[in-house]
Amino acid sequence: MRKLSIGAEAVVYADDSRKTVEKQRLPKNYRIKELDDRLRLHRMRREAKVIESLQKLGIPVPKLISSDEKTATITMQLIEGKKIRDVLDCSNYKGICGEIGKCVGIMHRNNIIHGDLTTSNIIHSSHDGKIFFVDFGLSLFSNKEEDKAVDLHLFRQALNSSHNRVANECFAAAIAAYKEANSSGWKNVLNRLGKVEGRGRNKGKGKD
Ligand SMILES: Nc1ncnc2c1ncn2[C@@H]1O[C@H](COP(=O)(O)OP(=O)(O)OP(=O)(O)O)[C@@H](O)[C@H]1O
Ligand SMILES: [Mg+2]
Helix, strand or coil: CEEEEECCCEEEEEECCCCEEEEEECCCCCCCHHHHHHHHHHHHHHHHHHHHHHHHHCCCCCCEEEEECCCCEEEEECCCEEEHHHHHHHCCHHHHHHHHHHHHHHHHHCCEECCCCCCCCEEEECCCCCEEECCCCCCEECCCHHHHHHHHHHHHHHHHHHCCCCHHHHHHHHHHHHHHHCCCCHHHHHHHHHHHHHHHHCCCCCCC
C-alpha cells in the first residue's frame, strides 16, 4: 500500500495492483473518545452514502467497494491522475471548470452539497482526462440556497488562492455550465452567493 495523503481527518492509501484506495479515519486523541467514534463513523457513512447517490446521478466519483464501520474505513476505486490543483493552470482550464460547474449544478439540483469544494478534491484522470470528485466527509443533503452558495464560494476561494491568474475565467466558465445544469435553482443560489461574499467583505466593519 502506498500512502497518498495524510489529511486532518484521514489517511489515504493506494493499492496499485488492485487499483483501490483506502480512506481511513484515524482516532483523534484531542477529542473525547465517544464523540470521536461517533464523528468518524458519521463522516464515513456520509461519505459512502453520498458517493453512492452521486454514482446513481451519473456524477464522476470513484466506485465505492466497501466500508468498514469498526475502523471507519472506506475502500473505493483508485482514480489514476493528478489533483486539478496541480494541472489547472497549464491545461484546458475553461473546459475543466465547465465540467466542474456542470457536475456541481447537477449535485445542487439534487440537493447534494459537496462541503469541501476545492481543486484538491477533484482529480483529473490520466486515462481519459475526465474529472472525478472525491472527499465527501463534509457533504450534506440540503435544499438550502445558503449551503449551495457556500459550496460555490469555497470553490471561488480555492481558485483565487491557488490559481489566481486564471481564477476569474475559471469561475465564469464554471458558473455558465452550473446555470445550464441547475436551470431552475441557479438564480436564487447566485443571489445568495452575493450575500455570502458581501458578508465576508464586510467582516469587522460592523455591517452584515
Ligand atoms: N479514489 C481516489 N483515487 C485517487 N486518489 C484519491 C482518491 N481518494 C482520495 N485521493 C487522494 O487523496 C487525497 C486525500 O483524500 P481526501 O481529500 O478524500 O481526504 P482528506 O482531505 O484527507 O480527508 P477529509 O477532508 O475527509 O478529512 C485527495 O486529495 C486525492 O489526491
Ligand atoms: Mg481532501
